[in-house]
Amino acid sequence: MTPAGNRSDKTQVTRALLALREQILSGQFAAGERMSELPLVERLGVSRTPLRLALVALEHEGLLDRLPGGGYTVREFTVTEIADAIELRGVLEGTAARLAAERGIGRRELRAMSELNDEILRLINTDGDYVTRYVDLNERFHARLIKLAGSVQLERMWSGIAALPFAGPSALLLTEPKLSESWPILRVAQRQHASMLDAITQRQGARAESVGREHARIALTNLDLLLRERETFQRMPGGSLVLLPGGAADDHS
């Protein structure tokens, strides 16, 4: 859904959309602050007409909230919301896997996904900075998984939620500093990919679904780990939009 622009659109609304999203995610707007059109116009260098289209797109995307008197604010996400979004992504991916299993999938497609996953396996057996490549492969795997179900609606819903900051399939990957902690997790994830493919191949719908769900919950673990290091967290794109649990408790629960 209006994820970016089609093609390499040079249209003003795309320009505004991209710029705005980036500025929002990098925390250049305070959480409850009212975003009026005129300031944005001069900030982004587009006129009001395309700007408004970009704004409704971002509202649809869930990054902006329309406030009563008109105007927008950047949406603030609680940790619970993020966890819910991840759980929901798991539900959707599980459903995709189940439907794929029930309906049967061509060997070509399964083969392609297997190869993607094999490449992931080779990658995490390597030493070195493979994060970028891993993210790419992982996203491709998940995107294809969703398409396996062959349902437009499912795809739409998934795109809607996976575009949310922190809810995407590779959103919470630990970056450099703590890579040691994330290494075993990636292995588990790769294994789950394989299990899903196997379940789909053998048309075991229930198994495919539950593995799909559990797989997404890996992100919950990563979320927990990340929350232990608030500074790192805040620096990640979109980090400033997250309302961290208040100073009290929750740090040693």
Added chain:
Amino acid sequence: MTPAGNRSDKTQVTRALLALREQILSGQFAAGERMSELPLVERLGVSRTPLRLALVALEHEGLLDRLPGGGYTVREFTVTEIADAIELRGVLEGTAARLAAERGIGRRELRAMSELNDEILRLINTDGDYVTRYVDLNERFHARLIKLAGSVQLERMWSGIAALPFAGPSALLLTEPKLSESWPILRVAQRQHASMLDAITQRQGARAESVGREHARIALTNLDLLLRERETFQRMPGGSLVLLPGGAADDHS
């Protein structure tokens, strides 16, 4: 999501949105036909600016498809897509029920839903034309169910899919002619509502989820019944948007 307008907006974009949606659902546009802005402007009596906002809203809603060169067409739905959408609504409602069960729900809310469902029970024990009232009660029950989970994302996704023609909780109710056939179905549905509430009360997440899913599948049955009477089908709002299975086969499968 941009379901109707907030408040009783007299704004032009709302006017355009409502009028357009109604005209689309009543089949006043051919399926693949290109909808250009200028004709719509004089048809709806609003200028291009609010019209375009209404168009993107309908695109987000899934009723319109943007076509490559610009402009829109009304979206055409296959029977399979409708079935998928219903299945997905079941997945979401099942998830809502499961989350509600897992997280626990206040008695007040459960009580309220029980009363709604009791009223449905009394209603279907009555003779007479209760369709309108049933639809109202049923929609309220489902809306509350979704809210029980307490997840904004889930609610958003559900609204998105329940707004689709034929995918809403009461969308495929058989109208007057065949009421006799739908009567026992309503009884089953009411019972499933009760089971869901019971499961939630007893915090039986898995049960709540599976009942929620199965409950939505009632709509699949109704869909089947409706497809036996194409004329009736075509007359329902949005009926003309559905691409019926080609003349061959499928009538006696």
Added chain:
DNA sequence: CCAAAGATGTTTGTATGCAACCCCGTCGCT
């Protein structure tokens, strides 16, 4: 001194004019 009405600035909503684009047919040149 307080209250109410009005003026003023700021905001969003709407209309419209202009420019760029695309499809397509036709005309001219080779």
Added chain:
DNA sequence: AGCGACGGGGTTGCATACAAACATCTTTGG
């Protein structure tokens, strides 16, 4: 005769001017 280019109609994209809603602060009258 074929191929290419030019131009016309129609369409969308964009910018801007204007109107209406809203808020605020001031000013004036009691």
